[in-house]
Amino acid sequence: MRRRLNEAIVFVAGVAMLAVPAVVTDRYVLKVLTFVGLNTIVVIGLALLFGYAGQVSLGHAAFFGIGAYTSARLVMSFGLPWVLSVVGAAVVAALAGWAVAVPGLRLRGHYLAMATLGFNEIMSVAFVEARPVTGGNDGLGGVPFPSFGSFELKTPSALFVLVWAVALLVWLAARNIVRSRPGRAMRALHCTEPGALASGVDVAAVKVRVFALSAGLAGLAGALFAHSVGFISPSSFGLDLSVLLVAAVVLGGRESLSGPIVAMAVLTLLQYLGALLPGLPRQAAEAIQDWVPDIVGATLIAVLIARARGGAPVRAKEALGRGAR
Amino acid sequence: MRGKPVRALAALTAIVLASAGLAGCGAKQEAGGGGETKKEPYRIGVVVSLTGTYAGLGTPEKQAMEMERDRINAEGGVNGHPIELIFEDDATDPAKAAAAATKLIDQDGVIAIIGATGTAQTMAMRSEIQRAGVPQVSMAGGSVITDQFDPLVFQTPWPNRVVVPFVLKAIAKKGYTKIALISDTGGFGKDGHDIIVKEAPAAGITIVADETFNPGDTDVSSQLTKIRAANPDAVLMWNAGKEAALVAKGMKQLGMKQPLFGGHGNARKEFIEGAGDAAEGFVFAAGKILIPEAYGTGTEAYKVATDFIESFNAKYGKAPDTFAGHAHDALMIVVDALRRVEGEVTPAKLRDAIEQTKGLVGVGGTFTFSSTDHNGLSESDIVLYRVENGAWVLDER
Amino acid sequence: MTSADVLQFVASGLQNGAIYALVALGFTLVFASTGIINFAQGEFYMLGGMLVAAGVAAGVPLGVSVAGAVVITSAVGCLIERAVLRPVRSAGPLALIIITIGCSMLLKSWIRHLFGPDERAVPPFSGSEPVALAGALIQPQVLWVLGITVVAAAGLTVLYRWTRLGLAMRACSISHDAARIVGIDTARVVMLSFGLSGALGALAGAVVAPITQTAYDVGARMGLKGFAAAVLGGLGDPVGAIVGGLVLGLLESGAVAVVSGTYKDAVALVVLLLVLVLRPQGIIGRHLGEKL
Secondary structure (H helix, E strand, O other), X not given: OHHHHHHHHHHHHXXXXXXXXXXXXXXXXXXXXXHHHHHHHHHHHHHHHHHHOOOOOOOHHXXXXXXXXXXXXXXXXXXXXXXHHHHHHHHHHXXXXXXXXXXXXXXXXXXXXXXXXXXXXXXXXXHHHOHHHHOHHHOXXXXXXXXXXXXXXOOHXXXXXXXXXXXXXXXXXXXXXXXXXXXXXXXXXXXXXXXXHHOOOOHHXXXXXXXXXXXXXXXXXXXXHHHHHOOEOHHHHOHHHHHXXXXXXXXXXXXXXXXXXXXXXXXXXXXXXXXHOOOOOHHHHHHHHHOHHHHHHHHHHXXXXXXXXXXXXXXXXXXXXXXXX | OOHHHHHHHHHHHHHHHHHHHHHHHHHOOOOOOOOOOOOOOEEEEEEEXXXXXXXXXXXXXXXXXXXXXXXXXXXXOEOOEOEEEEEEEOOOOHHHHHHHHHHHHHHOOOOEEEEOOOHHHHHHOXXXXXXXXXXXXXXXXXXHHHHOOOOOEEEXXXXXXXXXXXXXXXXXXXXXXXXXXXXXXXXXXXXXXXXXXXXXXXXXXXXXXXXXXXXXXOXXXXXXXXXXXXXXXXXXXXXXXXXXXXXXXXXXXXXXXOOEEEOHHHOOHHHHHHHHHHHOOOEEEEEOOOOHHXXXXXXXXXXXXXXXXXXXXXXXXXXXXXXXXXXXXXXXXXXXXXXXXXXXXXXXXXXXXXXXXXXXXXXOOEEOOOOOOOOOOOHHHEEEEEEEOOEEEEOOO | OOHHHHHHHHHHHHHHHHHHHHHHHHHHHHHHHHOOOOOOHHHHHHHHHHHHHHHHHOOOOHHHHHHHHHHHHHHHHHHHHHHXXXXXXXXXXXXXXXXXXXXXXHHHHHHHHHHOOOOEOOOOOOOOOOEEEOOEEEOHHHHHHHHHHHHHHHHHHHHHHHOHHHHXXXXXXXXXXXXXXXXXXXXXXXXXHHHHHHHHHHHHHHHHHHHHOEOOOOHXXXXXXXXXXXXXXXXXXXXXXXXXXXXXXXXXXXXXXXOOOOOHHHHHHHHHHHHHHHOOOOOOOOOOOOOO
């Protein structure tokens, strides 16, 4: 009964989110909120990988970029319909994730972090240098809007609805995954790998699959990003984003989807704080823009300190996790 | 545990709705300040990089425009209207630049946008510019900005396609035919690199070594070792960053006696400070702002440039760099066009007026736009400099 | 390619490698005593250079500036540990790592607020006339870089092998609980390791600034290199950090010689990834078990 009520609340909240454009008409606010939706999709993937399965990745911005460039190219050079190009982008990103995950099986902890970080840096070089494909530093402009047949989604409100609808679907799918057998396997291997192995979990297969799934979701978000912004360049897919995503998952807490989503939403919105706060004198808005890195940094520190001090359940859970390893 | 996701979702929805609602209210607020003049201010949006990689470029740009805005408003504004500048920091991120353009257009209702600092950021704003039909004056140097021509987009720095042939001709004139090229892999370096490779044969120059380094590298002596082995007559470097000093010092370290040439990306006092005595004899091309005497004392350009340099010095305690100059010119171009618009100012009329700019003397050169040329500068706006005793002098040899 | 050229590539590789090694040592010291990766390590490097530049610009003698920069940065390291990490140590290593990310954002941003975004020059410690060393020409400052790396490595070895503090540090790197049981003040050891890593980072930043100039944003990139070097050598092992740093430096300069400057970083990283796949514990590292 309780469960059903929760599901209903989720559904209502999701629909409420999709109805935002009915209330908000400001294009800028809708755009910023669309960015939040895109980051939500990426962070759900990373939460599955890192928060549930315990596999760190500092390379998710690269998968995001792979998705963006793949989808843009599929539409612009090969004339693929938009829907197919987005699916193609997710598949290519997932394959890239698979290619990273298989050798990564040998690595754990900080070494896996270094390997994925190295992958991100290598891809950054590739994005700059593969100019016939990516447009290099100058970027790739004129990426067409999403379209179904001849129907184009080009208003910020339409793009908002599209992105958040996808985000909602991804969330529902992820919730199903973590509640079902694969989710239990992921949690098991996070707690204790030998234990998971002993209980019949194919640890290697689970790791590779969840990595590919996670990368695929980042690629999906990247594809949506390319078509909704219309311009992509390598600086959008750098290490900064990867680090912020990992921070959001840690901030949001282990074995949670909603925690990382909220954390990432806050970290994203903070970057636009100066423009989003109402009634702010211009000078103050400019000053806030100047202090955005400080605000984000201080938020990371403050939230983690506050949680460690106050949040007993979290601490107990983390301690349990540590002890088990 | 079970209630947690729901609560979090509710929290997220609340945050999103609240910020949406708040910003919605904020959008329509009136701008404060400058209430002395009776007429409505002209609102101009400015997108600059104040944080991130290009912070060192965007910061002086903002300073120059604030100074000019205050001067113009103190003199009674434009046609009796004060100028209001709305600054947005794109944090050197193209997606943020595009969002900033949306904000400036939709929330602030600006009549023109100046910016961005970087080429990718400038290009990222284009679809918004086109949608709203608002003219854009970019302070970024990438050739692509005006090569991919758009009737709405103008550009103030000297583009590589103007500076590169000038430098190559100067090198050839000094009798060097075999040169080594060293450029960075950033946008500016790559853009210049490609134009150099394309234009070299026309100037009678062969490139015998072609090396690159990445922005942020801490040593380029390996690249220079390869160049030394190729034995060129001269070395041409094309970059815009602190690594230029590494190239100059590296050549000295390796005992390379070849002359070193460069472009407007090296017209920074930080280069001379960083390279020290290794900078001596370095020859580069840049606009005349470094030594306004190049315009000829008594010319209007000389007066504009020295006025700008002196007031910048007085206000900020340092000489303006070329980026400050580009920003000054961008604002001046918009203001000049505003003065010429008849009747009520609309973005469309302003665009037309900007395109009709003729013989407008800025600190970076004299701007004359046309329906096919939205940069408006030519080789006559640049000049060769040489570093001598730790300072720039005109290279007239 | 002549042998002089080859020597020149080696010299360039060693110069960069020595810097990477110093930064990697900082990573490794903190990792050994806490099991966390300190993402602010790159900012210690930045602080070292920027504080020296600021000191020199304010008329403080160079030597005093360098000493001051090292002391201040070391204090910053201790402060980070004491003020923001120790109170939440129970939250687990991941939370601590993210806190160091927050600290690095703050340090970088504060330095920009204080000194502006432009790069700053630092005069060389002793002249700028190139010297010949075994056929390679180098700037005198490079001798300082190499010398300080050797001294720092030797100092750390002495500290680790022959002092009570070093013994305590090694004990902490094996097990905090066991160290506490035998009466070691582990909290003090952890704080000192942060202070020491701050000093090493600042020293690296200060000694290399005369060659490269410095700016508020040089930390992230150097942090990446130092982390790569520490992992390449094997996390938690000081010898590994130095070997990793030098190997990474040589790899990069070799990549320039054979491939190009454009792909230098990518080539070095590919090699690093290959090494990791073949030897997941790094070149020198032992299997330490999971720390994350």
